[in-house]
Amino acid sequence: MTVNIKRIPKKKFLMPGNAACPGCPETMGMRYLKMALGDNFVMVIPAGCSSVIQGIAPRSGIYAPILNIVFAAGASAAAGMKAGFESIGRKDVEVVVWAGDGGTGDIGFQALSGAAERDDDILYICVDNEAYMNTGIQRSSLTPYGAWTTTTWTGKREHKKNIPLIMIAHGVKYVATASVGYPTDFIAKVKKASQIRGFKYIHLLAPCPVGWRFDPALTGEIGQLAVKTGLFPLYEYENGKFQLSPLARRYKDPSKRVPVIEYLKLQGRYKHLINKPEEIKKIEEYIESIWYMIDVLEKAFNPKEEARKLLGSL
Amino acid sequence: MVVKTLTGNYAVAYAVKLARVNVVSAYPITPQTTIVEKLSEMIEKGELNARMIRVESEHSALAAVYGAASAGARAFTATSSHGLLYMHEVVWWAAGSRIPLVMAVVTRAIGPPWNIHVDHQDILDQRDSGWIIAVAQENQEVLDLTLQAFKISEDPRVYLPMMVGLDGFILSHTTAPVDIPDQELVDSWLPPRRQPYIIAPESEVVMGNIAPDEDHFMMRYSMAASMEAAKKVIEEVDREYGEIFGRSYGGLVECYKCEDAEYFVVIMGSWAGDAKKAVDTLREQNVPVGVVRIRFVRPWPREKLLEILSGAKGVLVFDRAVSMGSTGILFSEVAQTLYPLNISLKGLVAGLAGVDVGPSRIEAEILKFIKQTEEGAIYTPTEWILPEKYAGRYPSSPKEVIAK
Numbered sequence A: 001m002t003v004n005i006k007r008i009p010k011k012k013f014l015m016p017g018n019a020a021c022p023g024c025p026e027t028m029g030m031r032y033l034k035m036a037l038g039d040n041f042v043m044v045i046p047a048g049c050s051s052v053i054q055g056i057a058p059r060s061g062i063y064a065p066i067l068n069i070v071f072a073a074g075a076s077a078a079a080g081m082k083a084g085f086e087s088i089g090r091k092d093v094e095v096v097v098w099a100g101d102g103g104t105g106d107i108g109f110q111a112l113s114g115a116a117e118r119d120d121d122i123l124y125i126c127v128d129n130e131a132y133m134n135t136g137i138q139r140s141s142l143t144p145y146g147a148w149t150t151t152t153w154t155g156k157r158e159h160k161k162n163i164p165l166i167m168i169a170h171g172v173k174y175v176a177t178a179s180v181g182y183p184t185d186f187i188a189k190v191k192k193a194s195q196i197r198g199f200k201y202i203h204l205l206a207p208c209p210v211g212w213r214f215d216p217a218l219t220g221e222i223g224q225l226a227v228k229t230g231l232f233p234l235y236e237y238e239n240g241k242f243q244l245s246p247l248a249r250r251y252k253d254p255s256k257r258v259p260v261i262e263y264l265k266l267q268g269r270y271k272h273l274i275n276k277p278e279e280i281k282k283i284e285e286y287i288e289s290i291w292y293m294i295d296v297l298e299k300a301f302n303p304k305e306e307a308r309k310l311l312g313s314l
Numbered sequence B: 001m002v003v004k005t006l007t008g009n010y011a012v013a014y015a016v017k018l019a020r021v022n023v024v025s026a027y028p029i030t031p032q033t034t035i036v037e038k039l040s041e042m043i044e045k046g047e048l049n050a051r052m053i054r055v056e057s058e059h060s061a062l063a064a065v066y067g068a069a070s071a072g073a074r075a076f077t078a079t080s081s082h083g084l085l086y087m088h089e090v091v092w093w094a095a096g097s098r099i100p101l102v103m104a105v106v107t108r109a110i111g112p113p114w115n116i117h118v119d120h121q122d123i124l125d126q127r128d129s130g131w132i133i134a135v136a137q138e139n140q141e142v143l144d145l146t147l148q149a150f151k152i153s154e155d156p157r158v159y160l161p162m163m164v165g166l167d168g169f170i171l172s173h174t175t176a177p178v179d180i181p182d183q184e185l186v187d188s189w190l191p192p193r194r195q196p197y198i199i200a201p202e203s204e205v206v207m208g209n210i211a212p213d214e215d216h217f218m219m220r221y222s223m224a225a226s227m228e229a230a231k232k233v234i235e236e237v238d239r240e241y242g243e244i245f246g247r248s249y250g251g252l253v254e255c256y257k258c259e260d261a262e263y264f265v266v267i268m269g270s271w272a273g274d275a276k277k278a279v280d281t282l283r284e285q286n287v288p289v290g291v292v293r294i295r296f297v298r299p300w301p302r303e304k305l306l307e308i309l310s311g312a313k314g315v316l317v318f319d320r321a322v323s324m325g326s327t328g329i330l331f332s333e334v335a336q337t338l339y340p341l342n343i344s345l346k347g348l349v350a351g352l353a354g355v356d357v358g359p360s361r362i363e364a365e366i367l368k369f370i371k372q373t374e375e376g377a378i379y380t381p382t383e384w385i386l387p388e389k390y391a392g393r394y395p396s397s398p399k400e401v402i403a404k
């Protein structure tokens, strides 16, 4: 699906009075979400920056009906809402969960896994800024190796948990990765997901200037660099088929990738390891492992029936 | 009207069916499980036209029915003990949102050690949350209360969720004849769902984003005011239910042989039946004693209790739940209600973890209390009725353990 940005409705989604920091990736993502979905959706937002970004009641800086919910219950509250709408004859309302990486991969993971396994008809978007930003930049299971946070002062020792892969393993209808650096790609994926009935998961990389320590003017650029360095491949998994997104395909070839140091050096959270070749090497090895995984996924979930039969649902 | 022999849990399920609930979500836990099993069966057989969300936890169960209710559906869940504690965060969130909901709580002790038998710690742990909380004495009342819960919770003067407590095993798994009202009659009595707002694309409602502290404060104030209003609604619903279905229970509290009583037992739940038996026996011996059965813990029936108890010589409170470091939970409620009346008052903690007490023990405690009072009004906040096995080996007041 191609998206022409000029043809997208210009209706304002973010209002003055929203409480986001300058250069906030979450508000960028929300704007694109509205562009993709129009008016017929409701948002479910568990605790996180996006709870605060809405601003102060009784007003809201986000032009959408929102059910705020406790941290661990994004997916379950949304599943209930969808069932509620259906049970009273409103089958067309899209219910979208908008949750941080902590609300997705840590405390909310049980509810997420439950909704995915039940194939509840919701669109779950993880806005991944790679830490608990709302409470002041603490590590989450999605914080990458080496990154400074206020609970990993010398850099996190573990690699990022691969949630999209875990969602694919749930055998859901649709899984995609996206980055706020590539709005039309994200919009196209949201549009496609909204046409599918059943559980849909989109993992949106959201570089946060506050937590990653970079110039707020660079949110989009860093979002692109994550893809160009090969750190964050963009792909879609749909009904048992896996494919790299067109704009990420070239990075399969390591020689086409931007050296990861170009990405790391823009971010204060990596300051302590920039001059440590062995640390950079670890991150480069991680990139290799990610692409090895992509290779496996491409083979396992290729459109050829035979291969799929062979591997079942992973 | 049909009379069926039902367990308490099935009585809940029949009430949920009669209320034409749209969405059910629950997670298995003993002794609640047969409620969700029965409802699943009703839904799968097409007897109840509702969606069942088979969640992976109680936290999700309550979040799911809360989400459904926010979208405009009538929704129901049920749990017990650890399930209820696991839900606790969502319990508060749902009440603060003013979203009408109904939950059955099959009361059960809290571990460790693991124990599936009845006490009231689980349901009373929720008492500050803003839910209307009622506890039944027997299976017919379980059905009637559950049905009434929808009407009370969805009344615009209330708009608070409601819990219906029934004692684990004693009611949940024990059969008794239960009148099942006619569907048409229920339909004409229970209005279509009402709620303060729905979250839908056209509603533009945002629920739960940060509010000024003063506004948050006033939301609490408004909940407190609705709790007060709920007292009237509960009495109204009980009365009109009686007129239409032939059964009234006294509203917030049930009075048993209270008319000329000088001494009163205050008690809640199924063991109120034992207390009534004890009172029957004592009445035969001309002992002027009655039973005040607490049906609603929240809102607390302060006015009603004052009306009944202000002329009493003595009030004996039986508690199946204790606030550690303080007294039995009902005792502290009764004590603050009766202050500063000069009434002899005693609190007994008993029946924790399912330990049986029985009518004869209650009878003995009443007689002992009357004797003590006749020697001069007493104020004894906590005495424990220890299990048979340990009685005599330990003092009845935990305070004296340190003294020794």
Ligand SMILES: Cc1ncc(C[n+]2csc(CCOP(=O)(O)OP(=O)(O)O)c2C)c(N)n1
Binding pocket: A047, A048, A049, A050, A070, A071, A072, A099, A100, A101, A102, A103, A104, A129, A131, A132, A133, A134, A135, A140
């Ligand atoms: C049960 C519970 N524990 C802790 C918190 C505190 N808390 C609020 S938001 C948050 C972190 C959110 O992180 P994430 O989901 O990554 O979203 P972000 O703020 O980064 O957008 C935490 C720990 C809470 N609200 N509820």
Ligand code: SF4
Binding pocket: A019, A020, A021, A022, A023, A024, A025, A026, A027, A049, A053, A129, A133, A134, A208, A209, A210, A211
């Ligand atoms: S901390 Fe980051 S994600 Fe949170 S509001 Fe600020 S910029 Fe946005």
